[in-house]
Each structure stands twice: as structure tokens, then as C-alpha cells.
Amino acid sequence: MKFISGTTDFKLHNSAVTLGKFDGLHKGHQILIHKIIELAGKGYQSVMFTFSYHPSNLFTNKEIGLIYTEMEKRHQLEKSGLDVMISYPFTKETASMEAEQFIKEVLIDKMDAKVIVVGSDYHFGYERKGNIELLEKLSEQYNYELIVFDKIESHNQVIGSTSIREEIKKGNMETVHELLGRPYSIIGEVLHGRKLGRTLGIPTTNLIPEEDKLLPPNGVYASKTIIDGKSYEGVTNIGYKPTVGADPRVGVETHMFDFNEDVYGKIIEVELYRLERGETKFQSIDELKAQMEKDIVFAKDYFRDYQN
Numbered sequence: 001m002k003f004i005s006g007t008t009d010f011k012l013h014n015s016a017v018t019l020g021k022f023d024g025l026h027k028g029h030q031i032l033i034h035k036i037i038e039l040a041g042k043g044y045q046s047v048m049f050t051f052s053y054h055p056s057n058l059f060t061n062k063e064i065g066l067i068y069t070e071m072e073k074r075h076q077l078e079k080s081g082l083d084v085m086i087s088y089p090f091t092k093e094t095a096s097m098e099a100e101q102f103i104k105e106v107l108i109d110k111m112d113a114k115v116i117v118v119g120s121d122y123h124f125g126y127e128r129k130g131n132i133e134l135l136e137k138l139s140e141q142y143n144y145e146l147i148v149f150d151k152i153e154s155h156n157q158v159i160g161s162t163s164i165r166e167e168i169k170k171g172n173m174e175t176v177h178e179l180l181g182r183p184y185s186i187i188g189e190v191l192h193g194r195k196l197g198r199t200l201g202i203p204t205t206n207l208i209p210e211e212d213k214l215l216p217p218n219g220v221y222a223s224k225t226i227i228d229g230k231s232y233e234g235v236t237n238i239g240y241k242p243t244v245g246a247d248p249r250v251g252v253e254t255h256m257f258d259f260n261e262d263v264y265g266k267i268i269e270v271e272l273y274r275l276e277r278g279e280t281k282f283q284s285i286d287e288l289k290a291q292m293e294k295d296i297v298f299a300k301d302y303f304r305d306y307q308n
């Protein structure tokens, strides 16, 4: 997959483009992505167009954690067979582009769009004035085909990034799994911790999520970790480790069962399946260790009962 980022200077040919924020790459997003990948089989170049800053952040100044950071989205899309991912700089200049100007200058001139695939509520351009009616109206003039998908539902509720974020904040990982069509996950590099894990007899991989990543509540989760394409069951703690001296930044720490390799420096993906309990400050390391052993039993039981 080609990744175009940090520049507005590119030229593509004969593309089938899908447009949006695509935070979470949830089941609704996947329909659009499958469509353009299917079109790639007919000779088009499949392209996903996103802006590199979350547009709602820029206008409201409100912190919005992302279900997937840009790096994570890229990592997931690498596996999908998409030809090109564009992360287009969202600046004052791009934000002030009129909708028709965006169609002409970006979709047509830079991307040579022949097919445009969007969701029914897609809005774009200055003041979000562009919509599917405008795309339809201009399709003949600019010679592209427009394909629009309705939003899909799960349990009578429209699937959307906002409601998935709410479920993540509540720690409802099973619901999130259902809505995303895959477990929620965190991707990062294995860093060095304090090396206490090994002395406890419970080694852990440590990673620090990116600043803009939306995390579920601090606590302990049944998890699977993907390393070099292989998946390992385990248990993950998210938090500051108050018992051993509170880290300044929130960490994601995983003990994998049946695993005994050095993985420092590797990029791993930690998938969270179920929340067991919140993070606690224990009075002693022995109490912490006893609880971690119970956590391991919890996660092993979970995978035995629900997964296999």
C-alpha cells in the first residue's frame, strides 16, 4: 500500500476513491473499503482519502481520542489490500475550500477519480456544505460514478464512531468487538520497563500508546497479542502501576501465557476482549502478585469458555 501523507502535491490515475474519517475502520467503513478493493479488481486504483487531523478537533478544540491513530489505521489497512491511503493535511487552506472546488481540484485533478464511494451522510468542503446531492449533480460534468451506501445497524442502532467511542470509554469490549467487526486493539513498540515483571515470575511487554489514542478504563483485560503475525493469549493491564511507584504516562502491559521470547523493539498489536477489574494500588508487591495470578486464571477461563 502506498501512503501519501503531509503533502498536497501528488497525482494519481484512474482511481476508485472512498472518502471519510474512517475512525475505527468499523463494519460500516469496511463495506466502503471492500467496494473500492472490488473495483481495483476491475482495473481501478483503490484509494482511501482521509484528513490528517481529526476535523472536529480543529473546530471545537475539544480533545477527541481516536479509536485508531493514524499509524494504527495504516497498520490495519496494510492487511486489507488497499492500493493507496492518503492522509491529506487539514489546514486553514484546505478547510476553507468550497465543496465544488474540492471535487475539481482534489478528486479530479489530483486523483483522477472515476468512482467515488461514500456513506449517505458524507459532508465535505467549506462549512460542510458538500453532500451526496452535490456529488451526484456534478458526476456527469466531471465524469465519475457515485456509489452511496446507507449506514448499517447492529441491534437496531446505527454503527458509528461516536457510539463506539462511548462503549470503549465504558470498557464494554465485547460490544466494541461486535461493532468494529474485530477486537479493539492498541499497536506500539515493546519498550523496556522496570524489569520487575521477571522477578515476580510474570514477565510483561510494555508499550506506551500514542497521545491521541482513545483508551478504555484503566484496569485488567483478557487479551491476545499479535507478534510477527502470530497471536498469543494473555492478560493486559492498562494504567499507571500505582503499587510500584506510578508511571507518569499510561501504559499497556501484557503477560502472555505460553510465551518466552525477547520481543523488545518489536511492533505488537494488543487486542482487548474483556474487562476484568479496575487498576488498584496494593499495599505490597506480594498482594499485587497474588492478584496478578488470579487475573491470569480469569483470562485463561475466559478464553477457554468463550473463545474456543
Ligand SMILES: Cc1cc2nc3c(=O)[nH]c(=O)nc-3n(C[C@H](O)[C@H](O)[C@H](O)COP(=O)(O)O)c2cc1C
Binding pocket: 193, 194, 195, 196, 197, 198, 204, 206, 220, 235, 236, 237, 240, 241, 242, 243, 244, 253, 254, 255, 278, 279, 280, 281, 282, 288, 292, 295, 296
Ligand atoms: C495482569 C496484570 C495486572 C496488573 N494489575 C496492577 C494493579 O492493579 N495495580 C498496579 O499497581 N499494577 C498492576 N500491574 C502492573 C505491575 O505492577 C507490573 O506488571 C509489575 O510491576 C512489573 O512492571 P515492569 O514491567 O515495569 O517490570 C498489573 C500487571 C499485569 C500484567
Ligand SMILES: Nc1ncnc2c1ncn2[C@@H]1O[C@H](COP(=O)(O)OP(=O)(O)O)[C@@H](O)[C@H]1O
Binding pocket: 190, 191, 192, 193, 194, 195, 196, 197, 198, 199, 202, 203, 204, 205, 206, 254, 255, 256, 257, 258, 259, 260, 261, 262, 263, 264
Ligand atoms: N510470557 C511473556 N509475556 C510478556 N513478555 C515476555 C514473556 N516472556 C518473555 N517476555 C519478554 O520479557 C520482557 C518482560 O520482562 P520484564 O521483567 O517484565 O521486563 P520489563 O520491565 O522490561 O517489561 C518482555 O518485553 C519480553 O521481551
